Amino acid sequence: MATQDQLNALLADIERDINGFIGASIVDLESGLPLASSSVRPDFDLEVASAFNSEIVKNKKRTIDALGIEGELEDMLLTLNTQLHLLKMLDDDLFIYLAADRQATNLALLRSAVNRRVTALRA
Numbered sequence: 163m164a165t166q167d168q169l170n171a172l173l174a175d176i177e178r179d180i181n182g183f184i185g186a187s188i189v190d191l192e193s194g195l196p197l198a199s200s201s202v203r204p205d206f207d208l209e210v211a212s213a214f215n216s217e218i219v220k221n222k223k224r225t226i227d228a229l230g231i232e233g234e235l236e237d238m239l240l241t242l243n244t245q246l247h248l249l250k251m252l253d254d255d256l257f258i259y260l261a262a263d264r265q266a267t268n269l270a271l272l273r274s275a276v277n278r279r280v281t282a283l284r285a
Contacts, residue, residue, distance in 0.1 A: 164283055169198035172283050176258075177202070179275035182266025184245065187212045191219055191255045206261065215249055215259045239269065250276050252283075 164172070169188050177183045177200055185201030187208045194216035199208040223235060240247040246269060250258045258280070262272055 166198065168283060170200075172258075172279050173198055173200040175279050176260065176275055179279070180260075180262050180267055180272060182263030184261040184263060185211070186258060186260040188252070189216055189257050189259055191216050191257060197256075208259075211261070212259055215247075215257075219249060219251075219257055237273070246272055248272055248276060250280065252280060 173186050173188065176186055184203055185199070185206045185208050187196035187199035189196050189212040194213035196208055196212040199212070201208055218238070218240075219235070222238060226233075226235060235251055237248060237250040240249075242264065244264055246262050246264050246267065248258070248260045248262075250260070252258060258276060260272070260276060
């Protein structure tokens with residue numbers, strides 16, 4: 163498990179890497195609580211987003227199990243007309259939630275930035 167400083171540094175690096183960054187949190191799947199968070203918009207409630215997104219991840223995992231699908235959940239993308247929301251699994255119990263302005267970035271750049279930083283954290 164990463165330290166609090168490593169989690170905070172990961173989010174700071176992602177914020178720097180992504181144009182249109184709105185907010186991100188590293189979320190404990192079971193509790194839905196953010197272990198670290200960063201936002202450039204004070205009106206963007208990452209605690210609420212983290213809690214609801216943990217339910218999305220739990221439901222998707224149950225769906226995968228119910229369908230007997232082999233493999234593990236890596237990430238999920240929610241596309242809004244104004245924003246991109248990425249949920250990236252760090253391990254079975256931890257994920258990154260990230261929101262960015264859709265006009266300022268694109269999916270490829272978003273995934274690349276997150277994957278690069280996650281790989282560095284795991285090293």
